[in-house]
Amino acid sequence: MDDFSLIRFWAIQVVVVVVIFGLGYFSRRFIGERKIKQAESVIKEMLDSARRQAEVIQRDSQLQAKELMYQNRLLAEEEAGRRRQELASIEKQFTQREKELDSKADLIRAKETMISNHENSLKIREEQVGKKEKELESLIVEEKDRLSIMAGMTQEEAKKVLLSRLEQEVHSEANLLVKRLEEEALQEADRRGKNIIALAIQRCAAEQTAESTVTVVPISGDDMKGRIIGKEGRNIRALEMATGVDFIIDDSPDTVTVSGFDPFRREIAKRSLERLMQDGRIHPSRIEEVVEKVKRDMDLLIREEGEKIVAELGIQGGLHPELIRLIGRLKFRTSYGQNVLLHAKETTHFMGVMAAELGLDYHLARRIGLLHDIGKAVSHEVEGTHALIGAELAKKHGESSLVVNAIAAHHEEMEPSSIYATLIIGADAISASRPGARGDTLENYIKRLQKLEAIADQHPGVAKAYAISAGREIRVIVNPEKINDENTYLLARELKQKIQEGLEFPGQIKVTVIRETRAVEFAG
Numbered sequence: 001m002d003d004f005s006l007i008r009f010w011a012i013q014v015v016v017v018v019v020i021f022g023l024g025y026f027s028r029r030f031i032g033e034r035k036i037k038q039a040e041s042v043i044k045e046m047l048d049s050a051r052r053q054a055e056v057i058q059r060d061s062q063l064q065a066k067e068l069m070y071q072n073r074l075l076a077e078e079e080a081g082r083r084r085q086e087l088a089s090i091e092k093q094f095t096q097r098e099k100e101l102d103s104k105a106d107l108i109r110a111k112e113t114m115i116s117n118h119e120n121s122l123k124i125r126e127e128q129v130g131k132k133e134k135e136l137e138s139l140i141v142e143e144k145d146r147l148s149i150m151a152g153m154t155q156e157e158a159k160k161v162l163l164s165r166l167e168q169e170v171h172s173e174a175n176l177l178v179k180r181l182e183e184e185a186l187q188e189a190d191r192r193g194k195n196i197i198a199l200a201i202q203r204c205a206a207e208q209t210a211e212s213t214v215t216v217v218p219i220s221g222d223d224m225k226g227r228i229i230g231k232e233g234r235n236i237r238a239l240e241m242a243t244g245v246d247f248i249i250d251d252s253p254d255t256v257t258v259s260g261f262d263p264f265r266r267e268i269a270k271r272s273l274e275r276l277m278q279d280g281r282i283h284p285s286r287i288e289e290v291v292e293k294v295k296r297d298m299d300l301l302i303r304e305e306g307e308k309i310v311a312e313l314g315i316q317g318g319l320h321p322e323l324i325r326l327i328g329r330l331k332f333r334t335s336y337g338q339n340v341l342l343h344a345k346e347t348t349h350f351m352g353v354m355a356a357e358l359g360l361d362y363h364l365a366r367r368i369g370l371l372h373d374i375g376k377a378v379s380h381e382v383e384g385t386h387a388l389i390g391a392e393l394a395k396k397h398g399e400s401s402l403v404v405n406a407i408a409a410h411h412e413e414m415e416p417s418s419i420y421a422t423l424i425i426g427a428d429a430i431s432a433s434r435p436g437a438r439g440d441t442l443e444n445y446i447k448r449l450q451k452l453e454a455i456a457d458q459h460p461g462v463a464k465a466y467a468i469s470a471g472r473e474i475r476v477i478v479n480p481e482k483i484n485d486e487n488t489y490l491l492a493r494e495l496k497q498k499i500q501e502g503l504e505f506p507g508q509i510k511v512t513v514i515r516e517t518r519a520v521e522f523a524g
């Protein structure tokens with residue numbers, strides 16, 4: 001190889017190397033720029049993603065802050081509403097209390113005015129009586145002298161004439177005075193009594209009742225009737241023997257009638273028969289077993305019922321367990337068709353309202369109301385009236401003397417020793433005499449009306465007597481020639497006392513005495 005070729009060879013090699021190095025340099029630079037661009041793109045994407053996440057986090061934070069503000073605002077509004085309700089309730093209580101105080105202040109002012117008027121009236125009456133006595137003494141002296149001179153009477157004869165005339169005048173004035181005093185007392189008592197009783201009745205709503213001495217038990221069919229009767233009637237005899245009631249099985253479809261005066265026994269018989277039919281085994285030994293089990297269940301039931309009633313009425317101080325059991329038993333007693341337990345609850349409410357109005361012990365009054373008829377739970381098992389039996393039970397089980405006396409006196413069989421005894425008489429009468437509270441047969445109703453008219457007809461001077469308004473009023477027409485205007489008031493009082501002594505009735509009876517004088521002339 002010549003020098004030129006060698007040079008050319010090395011020149012080519014140099015060029016190739018330079019080209020290779022150039023290509024490598026440019027390739028490296030190109031690739032580096034590309035990687036840088038890719039990195040910048042990735043960083044940009046990461047920045048954008050971070051920016052978007054930051055915006056999302058910012059929006060979430062704003063939403064959470066708004067929601068928290070909204071919840072806080074709701075809580076604040078709820079608290080403000082509750083406070084407003086409390087303030088409204090307190091304001092209402094203050095308003096009610098203010099009204100009650102105004103009402104009591106009016107009553108006190110009215111009483112003071114009435115007492116002042118009554119004192120002034122008494123003073124005027126005393127002055128008038130003093131003048132009348134002086135005038136009467138002078139008239140007696142003048143009359144004695146005049147009669148002795150003009151009629152030739154002795155002093156004793158003149159004295160008898162004057163005393164007779166004086167007796168007539170005093171009798172007439174006494175009648176007028178009795179009438180006026182009665183009217184004043186009745187007006188005040190009627191006003192206060194109506195307010196208290198109306199308030200008590202307004203706060204008590206009760207259902208009407210209906211008297212019933214039978215219970216109907218549904219059965220599955222005539223085949224079950226035969227199984228209940230049993231062979232030669234042994235099953236039904238065992239049922240009647242164990243429960244103490246009558247089972248009536250007649251042509252009535254799918255029913256058996258349980259008859260008896262005691263609702264407690266009827267309920268035991270009803271439940272026993274239902275269990276026997278459900279069990280399917282009906283024979284004398286099984287009947288006795290089921291009846292005994294039902295009696296135990298009923299004892300537990302009446303105890304639970306008594307505890308529920310005591311808790312419901314809020315009776316404080318703790319009652320003896322036996323009294324609680326007897327209270328529950330009243331659920332299965334009726335009086336003139338009125339359930340005795342419902343009657344006791346009504347009376348309890350009446351006693352509480354009236355005691356509160358009169359400023360008496362509210363809880364003591366309600367305790368007396370609940371226990372006043374407790375004797376009816378055992379009155380068919382023990383000799384004596386239910387009021388006295390109930391008083392003995394209350395005394396035996398640790399009740400106070402006030403409670404015992406109120407129970408014994410609520411039918412006026414014992415003298416009331418406290419205002420609570422007087423209140424229970426009224427509360428018991430309100431519950432018993434409200435419309436629909438008690439049932440009454442037509443025969444008893446007619447007999448009561450006839451006896452009411454007969455009491456009035458027996459009095460001398462009565463021309464005719466009429467019982468009206470379903471026996472709530474009797475109108476008595478008197479002979480004007482035998483009874484004068486003043487004596488009509490005395491007659492009304494006498495008839496009132498005779499009706500109270502000789503007739504039993506719910507509520508009250510109004511006695512109206514009518515005297516009429518007619519003068520008739522014909523001009524021809």
